[in-house]
Amino acid sequence: MATDDLMTRALEALGDDGPLSVEAIRRLADLADLPETMTIAEVADLLDISPHTLRYYERAGLIEVARDGIGHRVYDAGAVRRLVFLTRMRLSGMPMRDLRHYISLVDAGGHTVPERLDVLVEHRDTIRRRIRELTLSLTAVEYKIATYGGATGPDVQALGTTTGTGHTALPDEPPRRALPAE
Amino acid sequence: MATDDLMTRALEALGDDGPLSVEAIRRLADLADLPETMTIAEVADLLDISPHTLRYYERAGLIEVARDGIGHRVYDAGAVRRLVFLTRMRLSGMPMRDLRHYISLVDAGGHTVPERLDVLVEHRDTIRRRIRELTLSLTAVEYKIATYGGATGPDVQALGTTTGTGHTALPDEPPRRALPAE
DNA sequence: CTATGCCTTCGAGCGCGCTCGAACGCAAAA
DNA sequence: TTTTGCGTTCGAGCGCGCTCGAAGGCATAG
Known part of the structure; x- marks a missing residue:
């Protein structure tokens, strides 16, 4: 079951x-x-x-x-x-240091169970945070792909202005007005 | 919009x-x-x-x-x-190396857009893979927390046998039969 | 006039997590 | 008997991504 x-x-x-x-x-x-x-x-x-x-x-x-x-x-x-x-x-990204700590708790005996749980809970939260970060990044990358040629450079003119209307939302290089500096 | x-x-x-x-x-x-x-x-x-x-x-x-x-x-x-x-x-975990490559594409001009998209798509897949990995790890950690004192050691007897029935599913140290070696 | 504070360049150092090479040992196969 | 193959220990090296310290420049505050 x-x-x-x-x-x-x-x-x-x-x-x-x-x-x-x-x-x-x-x-x-x-x-x-x-x-x-x-x-x-x-x-x-x-x-x-x-x-x-x-x-x-x-x-x-x-x-x-x-x-x-x-x-x-x-x-x-x-x-x-x-x-x-x-x-x-x-x-899942737990550093060796923390793992050593956890193992030392395990080897120290059953009375360390609460402390071990603390470690696990903290790591769980770390993983959750990381997943949220990655999900946000994923959204950004997907958006960049969807709106075509990510314009981190003076190449926007080569693409036409198909992505030209109002998306200041995601920061990854929205189309520039004319030729930008860089 | x-x-x-x-x-x-x-x-x-x-x-x-x-x-x-x-x-x-x-x-x-x-x-x-x-x-x-x-x-x-x-x-x-x-x-x-x-x-x-x-x-x-x-x-x-x-x-x-x-x-x-x-x-x-x-x-x-x-x-x-x-x-x-x-x-x-x-x-989101893209290495400097890849970033350098991407930037060099950007600076090379608009004709590199397809190649840039390749990079982005590959990175997107990497992020997705990573999220799946982390989600699996998260499930494992949550399970471990839920079933209480993770028993990576000879401390199961100290916990009683509340977690004693049939969960060979998740590999993280199910309760041992009596005192295990380590 | 100093002192503070933020900037500059340059090169070295560091923490992490492996990764590798050297030199060697034992044992089964050719 | 030699070779092949897998194992051992030990210590050094590496790739990554910063991170820091030293030595100095300029400008504003006191």
Whole structure:
């Protein structure tokens, strides 16, 4: 029940399709059947990041990974889950610094849960803000595309004056009166 | 007509309010009445970037700015409009490199309009992709918050097992069976 | 006449998040 | 036995986008 519901919401959130959403959905689903342990190459492949980066995260103190008899890293399901989390947070723009803080809270024990929630809520708000910013930018870019040749320069005369009437609303270079300075 | 329409769309795009949207709207509106010329401090204030950054953009070849008799920068309306554009594009994540390319197209003349549109369309798609990514991340974070103490660690027992039933859907650390390795 | 304040140029430095190369080890394949 | 291939550690380097400091110029205020 919770699963279907969540997947549905995630899919809705994705909106129109694309290669990235497919990949993302796969990642959502894949977590259900994780192998017992994984090698660094497998994890790197799963998360679509380089082994270098995985080692870097370990060096950065974000995660501890066990070694086998030969010294190679062995990622158990817990480590992989944490890395999935870390990767998602990085992808959504949380800086390493904050991630280190969060992880330190996790490792400090259950009494830090409220503080962890604070971190998450703040990050949630950051994401929302970013989405709003991007949506605004998107609108501007779409408008610029729609009204044709964005005239950031002395090329308006080459376009004719098809966009000539009253759109001082969006700041991206409305048509100039005659030839502008630059 | 176009003005109202666009502002409406921009506002809708902003969705729920916040300090950032107010600021953004101000910027949208302000372009209507730009002073004839501005100093670097005024432009910096308008765009909410530092004079240092403005000089940097100039050094980077994104814009040329005239000087007055004394050697100080004089930003005319055209320069300011270009900087508004540049700032928005930066804010929406377009790298300097691409911006330089775009600007070089603009300066090359009207025959580059199709190529410019290519750049804009590609950037539009990048923004859309990014919004989808962020929306997915947002869903995940909201889920994590909703199901309480994100359990990236051995603290689940401290929380009770309220989140114990079947949500393998979202990968961020579902409750473990007993004490996990890490 | 100084002091303040904002401007100039130039080049160096920084924080972030990787990214890479060097030098090496073990193990299965040829 | 040598080669291939994947792993290890360590430290340096890089690309990006600023950000800052130094050294100085001009103008207005006190």
